[in-house]
Amino acid sequence: MAETTYKKPVPRIDEETRGYWEACRRHELVLQRCGKCRTLRYYPRAVCPECLSDEVRWERMRGRGTVYTFTVTYQNQAPGFRDELPYVLAYVTLDEGPQMLTNVVGCKPDEVEIGMPVEVTFEDVSDEIAIPRFKPVAS
Amino acid sequence: MNSIRDKVAVIGVGCTKFGDLYDSTYEDQVCDAAFQAYADAKIDPSEIDAAYIGTYLPHSQGGKAGISLADPLRMYDRPVTRVENFCATGTDAFRNACLAIASGQHDIVLVVGSEKLKDRPGRGIPRIGHQILAKGNTAPGLFALAANRYMHEYGVGRSTLAKVAVKNHWNGARNKLSHLRMEVTEEQVLNAPMIAWPFGLFDCCPTTDGGAAAIVCRADIAKRFRDDYALVKGAALAVATGRPYFDPTFDYVGFRSTQAAAKKAYEQAGIQASDVDLAEVHDCFTWTEITNIEDLGFAEKGQGWKMVEEGRTRVDGDMPINPSGGLKSFGHPIGASGVRMIYECVQQLRGNCGERQVKDPEIALAHNVGGPGAVSCVVVLGRQDS
Numbered sequence: 047m048a049e050t051t052y053k054k055p056v057p058r059i060d061e062e063t064r065g066y067w068e069a070c071r072r073h074e075l076v077l078q079r080c081g082k083c084r085t086l087r088y089y090p091r092a093v094c095p096e097c098l099s100d101e102v103r104w105e106r107m108r109g110r111g112t113v114y115t116f117t118v119t120y121q122n123q124a125p126g127f128r129d130e131l132p133y134v135l136a137y138v139t140l141d142e143g144p145q146m147l148t149n150v151v152g153c154k155p156d157e158v159e160i161g162m163p164v165e166v167t168f169e170d171v172s173d174e175i176a177i178p179r180f181k182p183v184a185s
Numbered sequence: 186m187n188s189i190r191d192k193v194a195v196i197g198v199g200c201t202k203f204g205d206l207y208d209s210t211y212e213d214q215v216c217d218a219a220f221q222a223y224a225d226a227k228i229d230p231s232e233i234d235a236a237y238i239g240t241y242l243p244h245s246q247g248g249k250a251g252i253s254l255a256d257p258l259r260m261y262d263r264p265v266t267r268v269e270n271f272c273a274t275g276t277d278a279f280r281n282a283c284l285a286i287a288s289g290q291h292d293i294v295l296v297v298g299s300e301k302l303k304d305r306p307g308r309g310i311p312r313i314g315h316q317i318l319a320k321g322n323t324a325p326g327l328f329a330l331a332a333n334r335y336m337h338e339y340g341v342g343r344s345t346l347a348k349v350a351v352k353n354h355w356n357g358a359r360n361k362l363s364h365l366r367m368e369v370t371e372e373q374v375l376n377a378p379m380i381a382w383p384f385g386l387f388d389c390c391p392t393t394d395g396g397a398a399a400i401v402c403r404a405d406i407a408k409r410f411r412d413d414y415a416l417v418k419g420a421a422l423a424v425a426t427g428r429p430y431f432d433p434t435f436d437y438v439g440f441r442s443t444q445a446a447a448k449k450a451y452e453q454a455g456i457q458a459s460d461v462d463l464a465e466v467h468d469c470f471t472w473t474e475i476t477n478i479e480d481l482g483f484a485e486k487g488q489g490w491k492m493v494e495e496g497r498t499r500v501d502g503d504m505p506i507n508p509s510g511g512l513k514s515f516g517h518p519i520g521a522s523g524v525r526m527i528y529e530c531v532q533q534l535r536g537n538c539g540e541r542q543v544k545d546p547e548i549a550l551a552h553n554v555g556g557p558g559a560v561s562c563v564v565v566l567g568r569q570d571s
Contacts, residue, residue: 054319054321055319057317063317066317089317090317114334114437115330115331115333115334115337115437116330116333117325117326117329117330117332117333117381117382117383117384118379118381118382119321119323119325119326119329119380119381120378120379120380120381120382121323121325121380121381122321122323122326124321127321130321132379133321135320135321135322135326135329135330135381136330137330137334137437144433145433147320147322148320149320149321155382160333160334160337
């Protein structure tokens with residue numbers, strides 16, 4: 047499971063993000079819903095950006111969405127990313143509404159299209175961390 | 186609220202050669218630009234009351250605080266402030282200098298932008314990863330996400346983007362100070378190596394070293410220095426979220442910080458977008474120039490690309506954009522870029538630009554946007570008789 051060859055930055059868990067990463071480790075995508083104004087938000091934060099309440103509930107997402115926009119990156123010399131060129135950076139709109147900056151994997155970069163349905167997939171990069179990305183919905 | 190309009194004059198400007206300046210230091214650039222501006226204004230440095238230095242990314246040779254200007258220029262015992270505001274650093278430094286004059290605190294203020302992006306460890310701009318958000322997002326990649334969505338919504342192809350590069354390189358090839366001083370063809374742009382779809386190499390501005398300077402003073406004393414000074418008509422800054430991809434209202438086809446800054450600057454100037462005779466806009470990527478045209482109000486949203494296709498943004502068009510060559514060809518030393526735009530606007534208003542001179546301009550605009558979309562600054566300048 048723990049891959050010592052993973053060269054990209056490995057996220058550190060903190061109190062704001064613990065629930066998110068613990069769910070990712072179980073290969074579940076969860077977002078925070080404000081306990082007061084009910085706004086669903088991404089990324090995980092201690093305080094609601096709409097009403098400033100710190101009442102937080104974690105809510106499991108269906109893990110499906112569509113590509114709002116994307117780019118195929120051909121140049122990035124940062125460790126780890128360099129080895130995966132070209133890769134897809136995308137902005138995915140979840141069925142539940144929030145949008146995530148993410149990667150589309152599991153297909154050739156030139157197969158990605160705006161509006162394409164995608165579903166979450168997890169890459170296990172350490173004992174604690176699995177990174178959510180998206181892949182085309184199997185037809 | 187009082188407008189800043191006509192309270193501040195630009196009496197001197199200077200600009201270094203832009204490029205890979207491995208043979209000059211950060212401080213050399215500050216001195217080169219500042220002394221050009223002193224000579225242009227025919228001013229003795231002892232008359233400067235205060236200074237602002239714009240640098241985005243401090244270099245081992247300087248850029249972090251007021252001393253970055255005070256030491257090379259020996260400008261001691263006076264207020265010197267470093268300004269940093271992403272890619273709007275240069276125009277925001279200029280804006281702060283204007284506010285210092287308009288407040289009545291100072292009579293004459295120096296603005297310098299200087300940036301060394303080339304000879305530093307890990308050349309270029311380092312990407313600092315966010316714990317959750319870092320997905321391999323590069324600067325071209327973040328703008329490319331917006332460009333791709335725009336092209337999808339409005340049915341625009343890469344050949345339209347390429348025309349921005351062709352036009353700006355044509356202008357820059359005629360500018361002795363520009364970094365990439367050559368013309369390119371649409372075919373060359375389209376066939377260049379891909380950086381981040383839809384941007385190829387020639388859709389991207391270079392990373393550049395350079396410096397630029399401007400001297401501003403109370404408008405009522407400007408005549409002491411020169412007759413053909415420029416007047417500051419408006420100078421506005423707007424900040425939006427630093428993570429526009431998580432702003433639910435952000436549709437990725439334009440930048441609200443530019444829209445807000447432009448609206449404010451036009452209000453201050455008492456003008457409309459259609460009164461602007463030329464604009465130096467933030468073309469960090471070819472698509473960015475197209476959205477800027479719209480966000481600044483020169484075209485409706487989704488229509489700006491047609492102005493490019495119709496050649497209206499060329500020097501001889503009815504809305505000349507980036508007659509200097511823009512970031513695309515002139516180069517983009519981040520903190521210097523905005524001040525360099527002021528330099529170009531002033532030279533255009535004076536009629537000094539030769540083959541790329543816009544015909545008889547009265548109102549010129551300088552615009553930076555950074556983030557992408559997080560921060561934007563718009564400066565409107567007018568001829569002394571405007």
